[in-house]
Amino acid sequence: MTVFLPLLDDEGSDLVQVLARIGPIVVSPSQFADLPNNRYYINLENSPDATLDLILSWLNQGVEKVIVPLTSAKELIGTGIPPERLYLLLDVGSVSAVSDTVRNGVSGVFLKTPAIDIDLISSVSKFFANSAIHVLPATSFPPTPSTIRELLSIGAAPVLTTSQLTFSATSTDRINVADAFLAPIVSDRHDGLFPTIVATETGHSLGLVYSSIESVKESIITGKGVYQSRKHGLWRKGETSGATQEVVSISLDCDSDGLEFRVKQAGAGFCHLNRQSCFGEISGLPALESTLRSRLAYAPEGSYTHRLFNDPALLQSKIMEEADELCRAVEKKDVAFEAADLLYFALAKCVQTGVGIAEIEQSLDAKAKRVTRRPGNAKPQRSKQPEVQPTAPVASTSQKSNTTIQKSDTTIRMRTSDLTTVTPEARLELLKRPILKSDEMIGKVKPIVDDVRTRGDAALVELTAKFDKAKLTSTVVFPPFAPETMQIDPDVRAAIDQAYSNIHKFHEAQLDKDTLVVETMPGVVCSRFARPIRRVGLYVPGGTAILPSTALMLGIPAQVAGCKQIILATPPRADGSISPEVMYVAHRVGASAILKAGGAQAVAALAYGTETVPKVDKIFGPGNQWVTAAKMLVQNDTDALVSIDMPAGPSEVLVIADHTANPAFVAADLLSQAEHGVDSQVVLVAVNLTAEKLADIEREVDAQANALTRVEIVRESIPKSVIVKTSSTDEAIAFSNDYAPEHLILHLEDAPERVADIDNAGSVFVGQFTPESCGDYASGTNHTLPTNGYARQFSGVNTLSFQKHITSQQISSEGLKNVGPVVATLADCEGLDAHANAVRIRLRASK
CATH class of the missing domain: 3.20.20.70 (Aldolase class I)
Incomplete structure (x- = not known):
């Protein structure tokens, strides 16, 4: 009501x-x-x-x-x-x-x-x-x-x-x-209290209590479960037991004489008998969820449930198996039986990842609110499979047989090399990346850069129409950004907001706030202090993927560092708009302007400025070879007076795996980089793995790759990738340090202890539960990292990338008497009389 x-x-x-x-x-x-x-x-x-x-x-x-x-x-x-x-x-x-x-x-x-x-x-x-x-x-x-x-x-x-x-x-x-909310409420009780049903988020009853005007007021304002005890006055649920309640919603019934509280219940449950509901034991899906949560926490090692929660490959196989059985079921009882099995394993997956029935129902409610619908066709890899023609009722669980999964005719697999047998020359070949023809690419981008430099916005409009197929009248959007350009799925918005929080927290901790002050000798004080780079350009690629994550990774440290102008450049879509996810991130990081352009033309506009595009002092961000060449060109042009973050190349991952590694995890990590592009660099360094273990990994690579929407990209990138067999962890780490990968993932028994041995890497992902994806999106570290072996010399983008350091010195009269003779002597040695004179004239004056 x-x-x-x-x-x-x-x-x-x-x-x-x-x-x-x-x-x-x-x-x-x-x-x-x-x-x-x-x-x-x-x-x-x-x-x-x-x-x-x-x-x-x-x-x-x-x-x-x-x-x-x-x-x-x-x-x-x-x-x-x-x-x-x-x-x-x-x-x-x-x-x-x-x-x-x-x-x-x-x-x-x-x-x-x-x-x-x-x-x-x-x-x-x-x-x-x-x-x-x-x-x-x-x-x-x-x-x-x-x-x-x-x-x-x-x-x-x-x-x-x-x-x-x-x-x-x-x-x-x-x-x-x-x-206002309680204006219509009435009570037919002599004590004036209102019957109140307390329920879970999903509407399952926990118990019957009573409320008063005072208790409801406190619940509405505090968001905590507060009721009225008929004997003891206000009852703040959980105040002594710890079984508190977070109020999700409070509603009146149709007659305005009763209330329903929907709550998130902490502790053992609502009932004083240490169970969830006062009306007896729960059943159905809530009971299954409760059981699975308990087993996730307390299942004994070696039990099937413990194995299920700790072996993602097993759980994935069971979900796929049960889904297949349900598809094949015909009889009513068999459909019910197989659906129950599928729900069990699907809910196990949900509980394992922290998702409950409430979140599932919220997602269902969100889907139900949609007023437009996608076609609903199966993904290509599913729709190509032959239609199942059931001929008989499906066997019970105890009678299930193995199901053959149809695959593409061509297995997706990597090349293999063994460090124990290769020559030194062959080892060097393994360390090489694809040859980047920098001079050739710079020659190609120079006419584009010169055109934008000379004709400004007019060139940008023409080049955007030519390369991005978008016809624009204006290439720059200034804040405040229109709300309709930032309309995104609520779940995506929440994910971006959480990622923003994590990344901001980590980068804020890097901020150099303090002035370094050192007295090098009496009276001679030297200082160093940080200042933000005033104007920065952030390039966010478009192409085969929308990358709001890159906008976060570049925008947040710029925002934290205090850069006065943050210009974000990204290719427009065919209709001339920018993806709403990127627009929302631009809003969050306080972008001063958004340049709707990509490629070398965007880099040129940032480097030199146009009638509408502000010139910047430093350009950040990954991109294709056109973007990389343009960045290298403008940083060497003294007229541009612009620097860049680092040279960039194709995405890279190197995974070191020993006998403890989960084949499904390793394959997933390899594929997470292989899907970036056909030139992605993927290396698996296998530490004394058996042939069977390597075969398991290769099978997982093929199976998982064929389930990806970007499988055609993977078909080209994985065959160019390599498995490097090593005899020890030390040999594997030595190879990795020579390779200097952008991303390094350690699937090792002693992964945390081996981090100290890593000398060259853009970012390190430690242990089996640390996928590179987390660093790409939301753990907090930055994903703009050195590639092509530049991890030997460069750091990934961080807050200090957006700051510069200024030194100062202050010398007293006494200090000059101490340091002045040293300076004069060295100046005389170099034959720079004026330098020496600047010191001596002061020394004479101070006598």
């Missing part, structure tokens, strides 16, 4: 999380872009240019309702937006202009009135008999609880601006959030 709708205005951002516990919130499109993932209605009153595609994108992201003016409603009804997702924004004087088509095409009315006129609102409510009515009066003061009850009695509810709401006591101009 919706008691009132909160409308987020200029005041009240601190109320959002509290209001989310009791229902949806009305926001504008610009506010929606920066809010956490809660329930929202979007009000389009001041957004006349919102397109159908934009509205559909909001609804697909989980927005519950879109509130549109009458003119827009006429256009939107019949376009595929379900009536239950559409509200009509209406002035009370315009009710007569509403047609039956509009009235039947919406599920609610957002009614603007000069004041709350019960009779008038009642007549409107009767006209829109099948719609929810929400009343927004023009008065600055909120309705009283009694007025709220009167509105609810005629089927309407007030809209309260957040500036009219407060956590404090209700006054003439503000109403307490809990007072």
Whole structure:
């Protein structure tokens, strides 16, 4: 039951999380872009240019309702937006202009009135008999609880601006959030308490308690489970037992005489008998989830469940096996049996990775809210398999046979070399990367760079049309960035926000904040202090993948370092837009401008500046050979006065694996780099592995590769890759140090202890549960790393990459007497009389 709708205005951002516990919130499109993932209605009153595609994108992201003016409603009804997702924004004087088509095409009315006129609102409510009515009066003061009850009695509810709401006591101009929410609640008990059902996030009952006005107020504001004991007063759940509750939502029942709290329960459970529910043992999926969580924590070593949780390859095989069995099942009982098996192993996978039923249901709810749908076709590697023609009921679990998985005719496999038998010359060949014809590439990019340098924006527009197939009128976007350009999946937004937090935390710790002060001799004080590079250009590649992660990895250290101008360059899509994920990251890192251009033309624009593109002092970021050549060209041009982060080449990974390595993990790590491009460099250094172990790894590489959407890229990159067999860990690490890989992954029994032996690597990933993917996205380290063996000389991008150091010295009269003779003598030795004179003239003056 919706008691009132909160409308987020200029005041009240601190109320959002509290209001989310009791229902949806009305926001504008610009506010929606920066809010956490809660329930929202979007009000389009001041957004006349919102397109159908934009509205559909909001609804697909989980927005519950879109509130549109009458003119827009006429256009939107019949376009595929379900009536239950559409509200009509209406002035009370315009009710007569509403047609039956509009009235039947919406599920609610957002009614603007000069004041709350019960009779008038009642007549409107009767006209829109099948719609929810929400009343927004023009008065600055909120309705009283009694007025709220009167509105609810005629089927309407007030809209309260957040500036009219407060956590404090209700006054003439503000109403307490809990007072507004509890306005209609009634009790038929002599003590005035309200029966309250406490349930899990998924709606499974935990128990029956009682609430009071006071306890509900505290729960709404604190987000903790607080109830009213009939004997002891306020009962703050878990205060003594530790079994606390985080309140997810609080709702009134249809008669306003009972409450439901949905909570995240900590500890053993809700019941005082140490079980989850007061109504007995749980069953079904919640029971299975509870059992699996317990087994994940306490399953004895050697048990099947322990093995299942600690052997990803086994768990993956079981999920695939059960899915295949379910597809083959025909009889009703067999379908139920096989579905149960699949659910068991699928939920085991979820529990292993920290995902519960609540998260699964949230994902299902999000999918259900989508108003547009993908075609739903199977991925190519699935759709190519022959259709299964069941001929008999499927056997029970005890009778299952092995299933042959069809593969491509050509096995995807690596080359192999053995360090114990190769010649020194052959070993050197193993260390080499593909030859980069720098001079040839620089010759190709120079005309492009010169064109942009000479003609500026006009050249950029032409080159972007030529190379990126995007016709632009302007190549630069300046903040504030339009909210509609940053509309992304809520899950992706949350992942970006968490990655941002981790990366920011690690890079902030690197910041050089302190001034180094050293007195080298009495009276001679030398200092060094850091300053940010004022203007930086960040190149974020496009091409075969969208890379918001690169925008994070470059933008965050620039932001942390305090760079005054952060110009982000990235190739536009064919329609001239930038991927919304990259746009959102640009917003998060405080980009000063976004250059919609890629390749050598983008590098040139950053290096020299154009009419609209600000010139930068240093260019960062990976790219293809055109980008790399252009960076090398401009850094050597004294007219550009620009530096670059490092030379760049194809992505690389070197994995060192011993007998403890999991073949599935090793294969997955190799493929995570192989999918970047056909020139990716992938090396497996095998430490005394048996032929069987190597065969297991190669089988996993082939099987996993064939399940990838980018399998065709892998088909070209993996055959160019190599397995290097070594006889010891020391020999393997020595080879790795000579190779100097961009990414080094240690699948070793003593991985943490061997890190001390690593001299050359861009970034090191230690142990079997540290995939390179985590460093690429969210662990906190930077993924812009030296390739092509440059890890011998270069560090990866870090906060100090965006800072420069300035030294200073301050010498007193006494200090000059100490150091001056030394300086004069050395200047005389070099024949630089003026240098010596600058010292001696001061020494004479100080006598």
